Amino acid sequence: MKLRTRVVHTGKETDPFTGAAAVPVYQVSTYRQADPVNLGKYEYGRGDNPTREAVEHAVTVLEGGKIGAAFASGMAAISSVLMLFQPGDHLVVTEDVYGGTYRALTTLFHQWGLESTFVDMADPGAVRAAVRPNTRALYVETPSNPILKITDLRSISAIAKEAGILSLIDNTFMTPYLQRPIEFGFDIVMHSATKFLGGHSDLLAGVVVTADEALGNRVRFVQRAFGAILGPQDAFLLHRGIKTLSARMDAQQRSAVVVAGALASTPGIEKVYFPSLPGHPGREVHAGQADGPGAVVSFELADADTAVRFMKGVKLPLVAVSLGGVESILSYPATMSHAAMPREERLKRGIKDSLVRLSVGLEDPADLLDDLSASLKIATGA
Numbered sequence: 001m002k003l004r005t006r007v008v009h010t011g012k013e014t015d016p017f018t019g020a021a022a023v024p025v026y027q028v029s030t031y032r033q034a035d036p037v038n039l040g041k042y043e044y045g046r047g048d049n050p051t052r053e054a055v056e057h058a059v060t061v062l063e064g065g066k067i068g069a070a071f072a073s074g075m076a077a078i079s080s081v082l083m084l085f086q087p088g089d090h091l092v093v094t095e096d097v098y099g100g101t102y103r104a105l106t107t108l109f110h111q112w113g114l115e116s117t118f119v120d121m122a123d124p125g126a127v128r129a130a131v132r133p134n135t136r137a138l139y140v141e142t143p144s145n146p147i148l149k150i151t152d153l154r155s156i157s158a159i160a161k162e163a164g165i166l167s168l169i170d171n172t173f174m175t176p177y178l179q180r181p182i183e184f185g186f187d188i189v190m191h192s193a194t195k196f197l198g199g200h201s202d203l204l205a206g207v208v209v210t211a212d213e214a215l216g217n218r219v220r221f222v223q224r225a226f227g228a229i230l231g232p233q234d235a236f237l238l239h240r241g242i243k244t245l246s247a248r249m250d251a252q253q254r255s256a257v258v259v260a261g262a263l264a265s266t267p268g269i270e271k272v273y274f275p276s277l278p279g280h281p282g283r284e285v286h287a288g289q290a291d292g293p294g295a296v297v298s299f300e301l302a303d304a305d306t307a308v309r310f311m312k313g314v315k316l317p318l319v320a321v322s323l324g325g326v327e328s329i330l331s332y333p334a335t336m337s338h339a340a341m342p343r344e345e346r347l348k349r350g351i352k353d354s355l356v357r358l359s360v361g362l363e364d365p366a367d368l369l370d371d372l373s374a375s376l377k378i379a380t381g382a
């Protein structure tokens with residue numbers, strides 16, 4: 001079946017116990033045991049919950065994986081995956097990794113003894129050179145946040161296989177609707193489901209999907225033992241959001257293409273980052289591994305002051321942290337997604353103080369462009 005069909009018909013989209021059209025919120029912590037010696041499948045809420053199970057299954061089917069696990073947030077999912085490693089292990093991580101992941105790796109996991117080297121993953125040679133005898137995984141984000149740099153999934157998974165180590169990817173920006181890394185040999189796919197998967201800016205969630213069952217069972221063990229699980233109410237909302245994923249992604253991406261194209265020829269916009277724009281250095285690689293450019297566009301204004309004036313002047317997009325909602329969201333990486341990264345590290349990665357990031361929502365793109373250009377005129381005094 002085609003992906004758009006599977007978005008709706010996951011195989012576990014109805015309630016197995018009543019046939020209800022949607023798996024309801026099983027708002028429970030525990031389950032009655034008919035036999036106190038041989039416990040049933042549902043034992044305790046940290047281990048299993050039917051609402052959570054339904055959404056875990058949905059994302060697993062879409063990613064083409066074997067086992068999925070849902071967590072309380074994207075960072076809970078990522079941190080739980082990092083618990084698969086041990087003190088003394090080493091990871092090679094994309095240099096423009098999400099700010100919160102950078103923070104967790106360089107503080108908490110660093111203290112704990114998990115080492116990381118950050119490299120430009122657009123350069124496979126640099127990745128290969130960073131692999132040490134104690135390296136256990138390569139960690140990728142493509143397109144990266146916020147400047148949408150592209151990493152070649154095939155070459156990274158080949159390097160991992162050659163070295164006998166795991167390949168991990170944060171697939172938040174694309175969702176499985178547009179990019180399925182397991183098809184390219186990746187072992188673990190992670191999501192902040194807070195973003196496009198949930199899609200409505202009304203929940204926090206994270207999901208992990210593994211390519212094989214043994215690895216999936218290790219993630220499930222961490223989920224149960226570490227306990228950063230997704231609650232039933234949020235699992236329900238996430239599942240509901242995923243049912244419209246294809247319609248939302250199609251519409252938001254279509255508008256993002258229009259917006260990125262228009263911004264690229266707007267005076268006062270210094271540079272536009274969008275994976276399908278002519279001149280984007282990763283355009284060909286991206287087209288060879290994803291089904292579209294997505295719905296996030298980043299762009300630079302003349303300087304930081306202009307960027308701040310511009311953000312203060314917009315009326316339509318929500319000026320906020322986050323992305324992937326039905327409403328357009330305009331973010332300032334310097335104080336938001338990448339505030340956790342020291343300024344010099346951020347600048348080294350090309351994330352300037354004049355950069356803003358726009359997650360295009362479901363508004364009519366003409367209205368969005370009118371609003372952006374009106375605010376730009378005021379910000380630049382044009």
Ligand SMILES: *Cc1c(COP(=O)(O)O)cnc(C)c1O
Binds near residue numbers: 100141193204206
């Ligand atoms: C938001 C985000 C995260 C963190 O997810 P939370 O749900 O906020 O914990 C991780 N990776 C990427 C790419 C993100 O955009």
